Amino acid sequence: MESTKIGVETAANILNLTQQQIRNLCRNGKIPAERIGKTWIMDESDVRDYFDTTSCGTADNKVYTRKLEESINFEKPRAMSFFSGAMGLDQGIEKSGFEVVLACETDNACRKTILKNRPNIALIGDVRDYSSEQIREAAGLSEEDDIDLIVGGPPCQAFSTAGKRKGFEDERGNVFLTFIDRILELRPKYAVIENVRGILSAPLKHRPHSMRGEEFDPLSAKELKGGALLRILDVLREAGYGVSFNLYNAANFGVPQKRERVVIVCSRDGEKLPFLEPTHAENGEYGLPKWRTFRDAVSNVSLTGNNHLNFPEKRLKYYRMLAPGENWRNLPLDLQKEALGKSFYAGGGKTGFLRRLGWDKPSPTLVTHPAMPATDLAHPEEHRPLSVEEYKRVQQFPDNWQIEGSLIEQYRQIGNAVPVGLGKAVGRLIMNHLTGEGVEEYKDFKYSRYRNTSDEQWEQMIELEYKKHMGAKASFA
Structure with missing residues (x-):
């Protein structure tokens, strides 16, 4: 069945965004759309797909109450x-x-x-x-x-x-x-x-x-x-x-x-x-x-098809020199200074810079963004940050527990969670x-x-x- 065609105003109502924000999404290719005259036309299904995979507009503060037919199991506390x-x-x-x-x-x-x-x-x-x-x-x-x-x-x-x-x-x-x-x-x-x-x-x-x-x-x-x-x-x-x-x-x-x-x-x-x-x-x-160790958590997580951020090339230069469990301190002194710049002379432990996880230790505390310079969480061997799937394993979320929103929002939700x-x-x-x-x-x-x-x-x-x-x-x- 052919999808319903909608305009900017209807899309704005669905996504709880302004009409100008909708035009920007269309212009940037975030929502598939066709320019007709001075307006944009898009499939309603594409708009709803965008809603399902991102966090749009202001928070939805609607109250979702239990339906009458969904009785509480009084046998459980x-x-x-x-x-x-x-x-x-x-x-x-x-x-x-x-x-x-x-x-x-x-x-x-x-x-x-x-x-x-x-x-x-x-x-x-x-x-x-x-x-x-x-x-x-x-x-x-x-x-x-x-x-x-x-x-x-x-x-x-x-x-x-x-x-x-x-x-x-x-x-x-x-x-x-x-x-x-x-x-x-x-x-x-x-x-x-x-x-x-x-x-x-x-x-x-x-x-x-x-x-x-x-x-x-x-x-x-x-x-x-x-x-x-x-x-x-x-x-x-x-x-x-x-x-x-x-x-x-x-x-x-x-x-x-x-x-x-x-x-x-x-x-x-x-x-x-x-x-x-x-x-x-x-x-x-x-x-x-x-x-339990990081290896225990992710031993059977596929290394292909994972969702993850990427490090900038200037940081990958140093990661290629680091083994599992190592960080910036394992680089030669001249490269330590080069990699950290002014931060090298700052106080504090700086343990989050250029940090690869070790296989046989628990993970450090997960952060809300695994690729920030001072809080890197790199895979022990792959040249990348931990993936969303690995984040879920470390926090013990079931594999079938779906985390909604953009990639950054997924990291944030899992990183903020109680294990x-x-x-x-x-x-x-x-x-x-x-x-x-x-x-x-x-x-x-x-x-x-x-x-x-x-x-x-x-x-x-x-x-x-x-x-x-x-x-x-x-x-x-």
Whole structure:
């Protein structure tokens, strides 16, 4: 059957773009089109294909509710997911026995990924736009229906040490606070909050380093490190939730990647849950299997037909000299200086420059773009960045899990995700507590490469810091 011919105005409505943007897409060959007079004519099927493979226009904040005929499986514990991304964390908790009845996401490409793989899920947009009643309605739950678990990783840039660290003064930090509000309003049996390591040191109020020193007033309690997390803990505990947290390396949970994230676990009954139960250890300690490697993850991924970015030729010159597991430091000194330019004389470890992965180690933390000069993630032997397919394997996404959007958007979604194995460990901990089963605990287990990251150790450290700076006057008031 012949495809319907449409004009610029109709295409703009389908893609949620301006008519000028549509003309530019036609002119650049992004959408097959024929110029007739002063306008463009195209096949509707081509326009919809473009919509399906890219993220166009503003975010689609439409609410997708569960259809009446799609009844919830009440035999499974119910979970709600916020800041869902490409659903790495959600797939993990599903593997442990939960049913995710609702997702929440604003990013257009992520929303397409969610609907492509979970077409029957309830999906809402910005959490700030919905009351707890509206969230329940979208999920097909009544006020009397108990929610077993809420999970979410609020935007982390406000707390990242790589950013300005504005914390709750940042718009994204305010989203974090709204998420806490919704948890307390929905009152799930358990809540899990995932975030970057930077949240352990983020202050409640950030003062730029240029405004610190002897000529400035001393830091206030709100400006001391750890204030943001202390505020979160106070709010949750005042509401009756028991709280535990730690910084976890995903490699300890069967993930072929060294990726560290803070996981905060909250229990409505006021009980403090134990730490996540590791399934692997770096060198096989405690009788556990050794960490999984990059080779384990991608051994049967085809090297042909993969989707990947390319390095510029000037960088390939150096990659051709590097073996698996090597980086710029393995080049002769003159070539190190040539390859890095001014960055050679800059401080920092510079470990991401000209970096080939090693076959027999876990992957480094996946980034959102594997071909940026300071964060290269090159294949151990091929002269290219890791492919999208290899990214999925490292993050433990099933091969049939379709990531929507452009190539860059696919990398970004996978790179931002919580590894499925870490999500499964979270779900398994909650499920075991929910059913009364025990959790295997390993004394002095090294969950991450950092010290003082467990709740008790961290709070003792922060208390000492506050006494040192504030004495008896330490207060957030």
